[in-house]
Amino acid sequence: MKKHYIAILLMMxxxxxxxxxxxxxxxxxxxxxxVSFGSPAFLFFLLWLxxxxxxxxxxxAGLSVLVFRMxxxxxxxxxxWTSSFxxxxxxxxxxxxxxxxxxxxxxxxxxxxxxxxxMLSILAEIxxxxxxxxxxxxxxxxxxxxxxxxxxKLLIAAVIRSFFVLSFFxxxxxxxxxxxxxxxxxxxxHILLLISGLYEEAIQLTKSLxxxxxxxxxxxxxxxDVNDDHFLLTKNQLAQNILEIAGQVHEIxxxxxxxxxxxxxxxxxxxxxxxxxASELAEIIVQSHQKxxxxxxxxxxxxxxxxxxxxxxxxxxxxxxxxxxxxxxVESIQDSGCIRILFYRKEQFIAFQVADTGPGIPLKKxxxxxxxxYTTKFDESGNPSTGMGLPYSKDLANSLKGSLTLEExxxxxxxxxxxxxxxxxxxxxx
Numbered sequence: 513m514k515k516h517y518i519a520i521l522l523m524m525x526x527x528x529x530x531x532x533x534x535x536x537x538x539x540x541x542x543x544x545x546x547v548s549f550g551s552p553a554f555l556f557f558l559l560w561l562x563x564x565x566x567x568x569x570x571x572x573a574g575l576s577v578l579v580f581r582m583x584x585x586x587x588x589x590x591x592x593w594t595s596s597f598x599x600x601x602x603x604x605x606x607x608x609x610x611x612x613x614x615x616x617x618x619x620x621x622x623x624x625x626x627x628x629x630x631m632l633s634i635l636a637e638i639x640x641x642x643x644x645x646x647x648x649x650x651x652x653x654x655x656x657x658x659x660x661x662x663x664x665k666l667l668i669a670a671v672i673r674s675f676f677v678l679s680f681f682x683x684x685x686x687x688x689x690x691x692x693x694x695x696x697x698x699x700x701x702h703i704l705l706l707i708s709g710l711y712e713e714a715i716q717l718t719k720s721l722x723x724x725x726x727x728x729x730x731x732x733x734x735x736x737d738v739n740d741d742h743f744l745l746t747k748n749q750l751a752q753n754i755l756e757i758a759g760q761v762h763e764i765x766x767x768x769x770x771x772x773x774x775x776x777x778x779x780x781x782x783x784x785x786x787x788x789x790a791s792e793l794a795e796i797i798v799q800s801h802q803k804x805x806x807x808x809x810x811x812x813x814x815x816x817x818x819x820x821x822x823x824x825x826x827x828x829x830x831x832x833x834x835x836x837x838x839x840x841x842v843e844s845i846q847d848s849g850c851i852r853i854l855f856y857r858k859e860q861f862i863a864f865q866v867a868d869t870g871p872g873i874p875l876k877k878x879x880x881x882x883x884x885x886y887t888t889k890f891d892e893s894g895n896p897s898t899g900m901g902l903p904y905s906k907d908l909a910n911s912l913k914g915s916l917t918l919e920e921x922x923x924x925x926x927x928x929x930x931x932x933x934x935x936x937x938x939x940x941x942x
Contacts (some may be wrong), residue, residue, distance in 0.1 A: 523557040528580035570611020574604035602644040609640040637670040720767040790822035811848040819856040837866040844870035861932040
């Protein structure tokens with residue numbers, strides 16, 4: 513939205529100035545009609561501001577041109593305010609009518625068809641030019657006739673100006689699309705590298721799991737042997753068996769260290785595209801949990817509020833922490849409710865807040881929710897969940913010199929969790 517405001521301000525500054533690069537193609541009663549660069553500049557801004565109402569740019573551009581030209585007349589002492597207003601009023605109507613034709617034609621639907629946009633811009637310019645040309649004569653006694661020469665000049669000017677702007681605009685868009693494609697290509701390469709790295713670690717993990725299975729089997733065999741009435745192992749043989757098991761555990765430890773180091777490198781490598789804007793990250797969280805809620809047959813409304821001044825944030829850190837809280841909120845709501853997600857600054861920290869309108873957490877159980885293994889969630893068969901989500905999130909927040917807290921006094925019986933983290937663990941260095 514900020515970019516649109518800046519573009520509108522630029523339009524209000526550039527269009528009046530471009531309108532002073534002009535020439536007068538007609539003589540006689542049409543001698544005051546000008547052909548300038550104001551119209552091409554206005555068309556470019558109309559195309560740029562495609563997501564806004566066409567009428568607003570038309571009104572603002574027309575008003576800025578009217579005021580600018582009246583101020584020029586005043587600075588040169590050329591006529592009264594009234595005469596200056598009547599002289600330049602057609603210019604104001606020109607931009608309003610031009611924008612109005614785009615609005616009525618619903619030009620936002622035509623951006624995939626440059627030729628149709630070009631024909632529409634020619635129609636808009638000819639229509640607006642003819643009204644600007646003829647309007648001064650309606651409050652004068654002069655007679656007027658639109659000749660073929662006049663219409664042909666208007667048509668030629670409209671074609672040249674419209675297609676010049678359209679060519680520049682769509683070439684710019686094409687370059688932007690090529691740049692976006694290059695970015696996507698780089699992102700795809702990053703994903704392939706990430707997947708290949710994960711594949712390597714999956715092989716290591718499979719080996720570690722096999723070692724764990726062997727240890728389990730050996731420990732159980734040793735347990736049976738020790739409890740057997742005919743236990744025949746000597747002290748040295750028992751010690752040797754225990755030493756072998758310890759060696760296997762040590763092997764698992766080394767494998768896990770390698771896996772951890774590799775995964776940490778994959779996640780924290782600053783050269784990869786691991787940072788996204790706060791708004792993009794929040795949208796990903798909401799979209800994924802909207803699908804999750806629908807899969808559970810729940811009607812949940814999401815209220816997303818992101819502070820615009822937040823810098824790009826580290827993707828994996830934010831998703832690891834916030835996703836768990838939002839998933840818990842979705843699961844806690846019975847059939848329907850609301851989940852509110854906030855990204856904002858809190859003093860010197862960056863904060864993430866997740867609030868839901870579920871049944872809430874009883875006061876006597878609030879001191880238990882961060883203990884490993886404690887859970888209030890059970891599946892359809894009555895099996896409890898692991899109870900490790902909140903303890904993991906709290907430990908992760910603490911390891912990053914931050915905190916994860918449950919708000920004590922929440923409005924409207926909401927359950928509110930707040931994560932606060934120092935910026936140095938979330939934003940790109942430098």
